[in-house]
Amino acid sequence: MEGSGDNSSPGFTPLVVLELASDTKEEAIQWLLNRIEDSQQNGGAELLVKQLGPGVSAEEKENPNIFLVGSSRQRLLSGAEDVGLFKEFSDGSMRAFTCANKHNFRDFKGDGDSFFSMAECQYIVKHELDTLRAKDETHVPGHSQVKLYPGKSIIRRLQSKGILIQMFPLHEKEELKRLCFSWYKKVKFTFQPLDDIRHYFGEGQAFYFGFLEYFTFALLPMALIGLPYYLFDWEDYDKYVVFAVFNLVWCTVILELWKRCSASLAYRWGTLSRKRAFEEPRPGFHGILGFNPVTGREEPLYPTAKRHLRIYLVSLPFVLLCLYMSLYVMMIYFRMEGWALSIHSEEPTFWTEILLYIPSVIYAVVIEIMNLLYRYAAEFLTEWENHRLESSYQNHLVLKVLVFNFFNCFASLFYIAFIMHDMALLRQSLATLLLTSQILNQFMEAFLPYWLQRRRNKKMIHKLKRRRTLEDKELPLEEQVRLEASMSTYLGTFDDYLEQFLLFGYVSLFSCVYPLAAVLVVLNNITEVYSDAFKMCRVFKRPFSDPAANIGVWQLAFEAMSVIAVVTNFALIGMSPQVRAYFPESETHLILWTVAIEHGLLAFKFILCFLIPDVPKYIQIKLARLEFESLEALKKKVNW
């Protein structure tokens, strides 16, 4: 271990922070640091590590086991090759970086000093740490209960056993300031600086903000067309039909166009044709030791049949039970609603008028609480299902949460629309639910964490002031790292996408009775961009970048919603009295026509999906050229 406290030695840039439990044995720490610093030939990670010096408040109980990890420039270059990073080539195309070819990459100058962004460096360091594997150790020195298996990731083991508390990348103050300024500090009507966001936070984050922006712009036409319906009280169903059909086609078109948009972003960022590395088991995965049929390595195995039993015999019934409970709560809401109505009709005053809105608001709050509780249950259950891969875990979690959230948020609307047939109540409920959930979300997502963080921040500065006078407002590195370590951890884009998904549901499912929904969502999303940006920059720890090539399973979720929307909208249209008036003699004809048009529109949707290519032509050509070149190179190597 090198001299601790000497954090500003030349050539050492702290990239990633490792915080070990304060009761970790000294020999375990020594062993871990040795492994991290050891050369690659010896199976080490060949990175640089320094212990963080004590903070100003060292007299208080504070964790001394915080380590900063950095890397030499040479190591970063070879690491970039390991992770298969794509960079811009001299001809403008994106190619996998290789050390042998480094001088042919566009921004490679001198010895490649500022070739990688800090986020890329941190991603490389994380990958190297994650793939630091146990050799012949049987357990962590000093912690005989923490077993190690040859060839398995040490860091993941330490993490799942609680010895490694957290591992996070450091913020860059200057960069962050610049990003904040161009992103949300000045109120302006330009696009977000997506390339800068990607540069600082990585592709996963940038995709979320890109999608948020795209989605908001895509909703603008709907909002503009919807506005006059509200302003001029167009209660005319003829017009609603036109609006609904436009909406449905538009939903399909925007989702298809997003795929193209997403492909060109992914191409620009070099993640489109990047190959996924072999996926390691997720940290929490456990099982009986055996040999992995793919790698041939010894690792815990868990029978698929057993997992299926858990999914179908426990998780599925649990989800169904939750759905039933959600229904039950809904029925209570309707009883409250009826009770409020009866009081109001008995003796209508100003207060009873307000009372009319109370059940909806309470119900909206209860829905949010139920969603939150269910979220924890779903995480627990999915964890218990013991999925081997992070991706499989994520898929099962998303599915569970999506189904429940969809049901919980929209069940009452479906009930009002198709059982009670009360369009006025539907419109009112829709508005209340939408507004309440928007307000709650903004509060829970940004203001609450911000307030907590500010308190922590102030306490730290206060503490500092007690010990020495602060010349500038810059915190010293020791305090800065401790401050960031105490920030909340950003849990990924899941909740953000989920929120957009539900908003999309409010817009599309009942678009023909409440054209104002799009306007509200657009307004919400404009503030959402700012609050999410603020949250990323100021409230949370910096997340590791995640080289995503698209928005993943959410594309599918949004498409499923747009299919469901076709069905609900046509059902509403078929039920409307104005449309019924066209078929005075026979209800059968009305329904048959509605169903026929609905089927036609569904077929049209699918054909449209086929007709619009997922990847723009110019990118297809560029990808084909790359593939052609590699084929030609291969051929030359073979023949001569």
Added chain:
Amino acid sequence: MEGSGDNSSPGFTPLVVLELASDTKEEAIQWLLNRIEDSQQNGGAELLVKQLGPGVSAEEKENPNIFLVGSSRQRLLSGAEDVGLFKEFSDGSMRAFTCANKHNFRDFKGDGDSFFSMAECQYIVKHELDTLRAKDETHVPGHSQVKLYPGKSIIRRLQSKGILIQMFPLHEKEELKRLCFSWYKKVKFTFQPLDDIRHYFGEGQAFYFGFLEYFTFALLPMALIGLPYYLFDWEDYDKYVVFAVFNLVWCTVILELWKRCSASLAYRWGTLSRKRAFEEPRPGFHGILGFNPVTGREEPLYPTAKRHLRIYLVSLPFVLLCLYMSLYVMMIYFRMEGWALSIHSEEPTFWTEILLYIPSVIYAVVIEIMNLLYRYAAEFLTEWENHRLESSYQNHLVLKVLVFNFFNCFASLFYIAFIMHDMALLRQSLATLLLTSQILNQFMEAFLPYWLQRRRNKKMIHKLKRRRTLEDKELPLEEQVRLEASMSTYLGTFDDYLEQFLLFGYVSLFSCVYPLAAVLVVLNNITEVYSDAFKMCRVFKRPFSDPAANIGVWQLAFEAMSVIAVVTNFALIGMSPQVRAYFPESETHLILWTVAIEHGLLAFKFILCFLIPDVPKYIQIKLARLEFESLEALKKKVNW
């Protein structure tokens, strides 16, 4: 050019036949043969060529410009690497063959004499001939009108200019005899020898026969359940509903399971993970010379916008016009039908009873003729659309033909079912159409070509007998090649798949009124296997093998049909009087229930498609292992 007529020289096995036009200039022939024999360093194909000696009937006007192409063993090995052939590795997995690694492949013995099947050799030779590119020649010597462009395929140019009449692989008499025997000579109830078929004809053919067999077995349960409906006259719609729902779910399941089946066949045959080589423009493609944005080579370019204009302004209206004409013919059929019925009802005799069936039979024949005519028009139009790639040409052709055939075959059934509401007539029409088209197909497909080929065969033997006495019935090579050259060319699996597609339509679209359809299709397919096998072995030239990994666009077509089937079946069920009896008070409820169940079933279908993995687990593991190993190998190469 080596000594002609010396075809049986040691080491020369004729693989592929090139037939040039009889008026080809001698210098053009010399040039072509030189290019084929020239070494690869000089840009040649390094293959062996011999001219075919004159046949026994040399006195008659017969084409002397027939050449046999063979290859040295070494050249085949390097060619196999060029085309990326997959062979079985020593550990049982399928891997891309490389010369450096050749001794690690399972069946590689000595110098690799019988390592490749003859079909594989022929495929390699075809690939090498196809990729024989023009160097600095500006035109074919002796034919100044046939321009050549540097880097473009010579063979394709000669083919499109009519100098190369045909290029086909030779049959192997012994192999073929053995294959015929195990395939269709002995009547037996075992599976087809798919591996042998693939060995002789290649993967594309084997997939068709595999699908035919799978589909026939998959229809057996439907046939078995459908039979009692016919035998015991169960006119009960309750039972029909059960049958229809079973059918619809079953259709989805068998199509999904076929994907798995197909993946395991493709894995066994090494085409599953094989990469497609860069696709050259198809022979007929023309345009203004320019630079291909992908390859950077000079080649004809044709603007996409112009092609789109041709598709949307000419092809699409033409298809619509054809559909309208098909409707018109259908209306004539119904008038004939009415006329026959009126005659029969006026004075019913035995002859008028037969007369009742005449319009249906005529209509069925007319449908087949229209399909045939339309097919030519579609081919002409798609050719005229000037698609650059063979795959794009095929997709547009399949789409055009599918839509028209679907409409032409099923429009009358839809009309009877949903406009006339005459279930008895629907059943009768369905039966007549199905039977007539089956009989016509078998006749057109196998017996007619067989009869023509037999005549030709007899003439040849007769001719031989005139000149010398034949000791054994073996033809000498000269005659054998000329005989095969005169055989019809097999035009690919298109028509075979199309027939199965339409049969699938008859089974699934109206399954709830005619449960016997599945029985008829099963019976048809049992004879179809034999007649198709016979046709492949005896009637047609041997086709080049085609390394397919699945049945391609047909999987999609069958799936689309099964979705349409859900809609038609539920419409039929909703219309049935027995089901109506359940909702005596309100037709609306009946329809709503029908629509709701239909939507539920459609949703269930899609969920089922997601739940059943497309590739079986054991193959997923094997593929993952291969990928993991190549990643590991790459890592080792990088780090040390």
